[in-house]
Amino acid sequence: MKIVDEILKIDVVPGWKKDTIITFPGKGNQVQRKSAAADLIIGVEEKPHAIFKREGNDLITTHKISLSEVLTGKTIKVTTLDRREIEASVTEIVEPDNEIVIQDEGMPSANRPGEKGNLIIKFDIVFPSQLSTLQKCQLRKIFNEVD
Template sequence: MGVDYYKILRVDRSANGDDLKKAYRKLVMKWHPDKKLNNKKEASDKFKQIFEAYNVLTDPQKRGAYDQYGEEGLKGQAPPPGTGGFSGGPTTFPVNPRSPDDIISELFRFMDETDGRAGGSTFRRGVFGDEFFSSFMSGGGDGSANIPRKGAAIVRTLLCSLKDLYKGTRKKMKISRDVVDANGQPIPVQEILPIEIKPGWKKGTKITFPEKGNEQRGLMPADLIFIIDEKPHSVFRRDNNDLISTQGISLVEALTGYVAQLTTLDGRNLTIPINSIMSPSYEEVVEGEGMPIPKDPSKKGNLRIKFNIKFPSRMSSKQKIGFRNY
């Protein structure tokens, strides 16, 4: 049979008009050249195949000829169904008797008929542009003129605990959005989006769900973007891949020694003896007890323990003499 139009549109041979419209619309959104900036020629070629397949399969006469005789039936090399053979020379079925913009207008109905543009030349030019279809049908140009714009990305904050960012976790986000049906009408739907939080992810990390925003006439669906934010923790503060903990100690402990005790974000108990004299700027560094490094979670930053030294509000004469003698 040569080219398989059903395979191009990814539909069964029994597909009806609504099936064809849905499949065509989905493929148009996927393959228009603005979305394939790295390979516009491939996108343009694919777009032509999709358009040709839809044009044939939505025309009952051409579809009948194609189903019975394949491409030859469209080129007049076999009699179209119901004619009883050729008469007056071969009959051909041109692949593109309808203009591309007429088909797009019929399919998407992006504009309101009340504003005088739906189905008219202004509407058709506004959707994809005459220049685009001229180059599209002839194989020239980059195929990017006036392709439907994409809606502005929808950005939402995803608040995570420091423990979640340390260990990694999976979340499920329930969203509500509008989806345009085959008649161009918005229908509210709800979806559950799975989000996998990787160990070591930082505040500001973006998780993008392409085209999960509301669908609107004349616009590609917007992307939905979640941006990681971090809840404050009672013990630790994050500094890049390091964790910082501040502990209060007495002046005597600062001068004579101290044992720091901490529970890690994964539940382990650390005991860290410190025998150095601790000044107000002193930090005790415990290597490998910080946050996982996102590119290599088997490695971690450091734990840095800082100290808030509590100086006495008053001292006895004996204590003062003792310090002076020291």
């Protein structure tokens, strides 16, 4: 028996998911002299991303939005994994469980070339930490809740 150094090439396919297995037949250790070398098996792992969470082929991100923007609208900019900037307009009043779904801007499908998941934008509503008496009064007038 002898030790052999060999460089093996892995062409990573965009969209591979956690636990994808790559097998190199006969490239593992040889336990006994007359036995064949074992297969070398490599498993893919995903690192957590600071902005996106993956669910299947969908990418999910959370965007902070102020209470004022929740009520009046806003254009949101999201930088994708491939560094493109996508704009999404919030035109309706955002409720706590609302989300924007942008078709075909998620992860590519490893099994279906050309197909992608969706980009899902969820909202984290930032409420003001305090309001003056005047601001409270003005809000009551706006919402027709005058005492």
